Every structure is written in C-alpha cells, then in structure tokens.
Amino acid sequence: MTNIDNIDDKLREKGLRATAQRLMICREIDKAGHIEIESLYESLKKQIPSLSIATIYKNMHSLAEKEIITEVNVSGKKTMYELNIDPHIHLVCSECGNIEDIPFDTIKLVSNIKELSDRKISECKLTTVGICSKCLG
C-alpha cells in the first residue's frame, strides 16, 4: 500500500534511489490511476524534455519488482501500470473503455477460493467488465 506523499522514503526503503525521473513517474501514475507507457512518456516529457523512454521501461520493471507498482493487463488494451494501493478490483467499462477501481476485499476472496478448491493460493487479480460510474450517469 503506497502513499504518494512519502514516495521518496518508500523508494529508499525498497532500495531504489529517489531520482527526479522516478518520483515523477510515481506521481504521474498516482494522478492517472492507470496509465500506459506511451501516455506516461508524453506527459512527463513536457516536464523533463531529456527524458528517455528507456528510462520509463527500466523504471516500470524496477518499481514492479519492488512491488511499488503493478502491471495491469486487460484484453485488447496496452499494458498499464498502477500504484499498489488498497485492495481493489478493476472494472473495464464496456461503453467507454475506461478502467475504474472497485474497492473489494481480495483477501477474503482468496480464502474463499482456497476453501472451494483446496489449493495453495497467495494472491489474486480480478477484472470485471461492466458499466463504469460515469457512463451509468
């Protein structure tokens, strides 16, 4: 669970340097909720013109490895990233395509599945398709 206000410390805790680029990447992901590489690059290039897209890719890997961000994969969409925040699931809107978070206790779901299937399960990702709150009106 990441709080964007302490992101400097969070990074150092995890053994990553708090570079300007890395901080801005985290803040931009936080601001966007879910964002893909190209959008991230376009947004940040305005602020750091020298920014290289290779730096973004490298950071996506290091941040994901340290579990500060998570890769979000949705069929038919480019890979996106989000900050690791409170447990939630995704709602992909079938009208507008946007992705919305729904607060949801995935911990409970995991124990549910464990009971039903008698397997060792440590985590889960749940993606739903439906109508987002904007389109619902």
Add this chain to the structure above:
Amino acid sequence: MTNIDNIDDKLREKGLRATAQRLMICREIDKAGHIEIESLYESLKKQIPSLSIATIYKNMHSLAEKEIITEVNVSGKKTMYELNIDPHIHLVCSECGNIEDIPFDTIKLVSNIKELSDRKISECKLTTVGICSKCLG
C-alpha cells in the same frame, strides 16, 4: 462453451469458414490449454510449412471476436489464448510458472460483486497466484 469435436460446425455457426489452418489452430489451443502465438506458430508450422504467422494473428482476432477463444493476460507473460470452456479461473504457479485452470463459478462471483458494489457487471476474469497441482506433488 466449445467442444473441440464439433469445432467445424461451431466455426460455421459463428460465420467463420472452417479452413485447415483455423481448425488446426483451434485443436492446438485445445491441446495446449493455454498457448502463446509463437508456440502455436512453431507447433503448427511442422504440420503446415507454408503457414504464415500473420494468419495466426488474424485468426486470434477473429476467433476472439466470435468468442470461440479468449485472450489470457498474465503479468510478465506473453499474451496467451484458450478455448472458451466451462467457467474457470486461472492459477499461475509461483514455482514453475505454468497456468492451471481451476473450475470456479464466476457467475456466482459476478452477482456477489454486484451486490457488494452496486454496479452493472456482466463478466469477470479472475487470476490467482499460488502453487499448481504438479508442484504440490
């Protein structure tokens, strides 16, 4: 819900021609359970040397559009495909990386989420991480 034995008819029902390539693609996906483009191509090229990878890509799109197959996205893995069979969820093995199906009533889960979140939701995909049956021994 697709039965591989009637795949010819299934394709025609959906308005797709039952070409040799398309049939073999379906059978290979069925055989593999979950398969990525490159593996599919390598396997089938042995049987149809003239096969083009563009044909595979085109078929993945048409078959997915007709809901005969489904794209499977797992973080850190290439996009895979599976036949649409009975409701199930995925278990990505944290030991060996394999993907296993777990029979699971996603219909019930969807109505659960609807109740809890008061949203319009039509479908869901659930991916878990844990230990697969092979690695459990």
Add this chain to the structure above:
DNA sequence: TTAGATGCAAATGTTTTGCATCATC
C-alpha cells in the same frame, strides 16, 4: 566515492497491413 540511474542509439521483438492468390461455401 561509488553503485545505481539516466539518456542515447541501435538492436530485437511483436503485431499489423496491403495485396495477390487461393479455397470454402
């Protein structure tokens, strides 16, 4: 001071496209 991070440019990998030819219906 030094290990890790960045930026650049080139290499590699993945997916799509246009079009001529072919095969299913």
Add this chain to the structure above:
DNA sequence: GATGATGCAAAACATTTGCATCTAA
C-alpha cells in the same frame, strides 16, 4: 462465382540492450 482466408513482405509499433555519462547516497 463470390467472399472470406491465406501467405508474403514490408511497415509500424513496442521493448530491450550496451555503454558512456551523471547523480543520489
């Protein structure tokens, strides 16, 4: 026979890599 499917080659797009330079700790 018409229309959709295939194969090819090229284009477009996405990701990774190596290395010199820079900078946070």
